[in-house]
Amino acid sequence: MPIDVNMNSAQAANIYSNSAKNAGAQSVARPDSGASFSDILRESAESAIDTMHEGERMSARAVIGDADLTDVVQAVTAAEVTLETITAVRDRMISAYQEILRMPI
Numbered sequence: 001m002p003i004d005v006n007m008n009s010a011q012a013a014n015i016y017s018n019s020a021k022n023a024g025a026q027s028v029a030r031p032d033s034g035a036s037f038s039d040i041l042r043e044s045a046e047s048a049i050d051t052m053h054e055g056e057r058m059s060a061r062a063v064i065g066d067a068d069l070t071d072v073v074q075a076v077t078a079a080e081v082t083l084e085t086i087t088a089v090r091d092r093m094i095s096a097y098q099e100i101l102r103m104p105i
Helices: 009-022 037-063 069-102
Strands: none
Touching: 037 069
16 A cells, blocks of 8 residues: 555544454443543553454465455554554653653652
């Protein structure tokens, strides 16, 4: 899939949304549902791990010629988007932690 440098944020959001739907991503629980932060974080991590494993499985199936190319591309793209999201969240969490450390007592 070629990268379009002229893509606007709405197009990027649509592509991300479609890839998340194709990967079978679960929706995040809302705060009023009573789920704790640790539950939401655990579910998100498990979903991300499952997505990454599915990308690996599909890649392995492609190597032995047992998978459709479209399915492989979708699984690998979903894994790539998941990895980028995890990296962005990690960077934001580290930044927030560093900001907290700089706060005066």
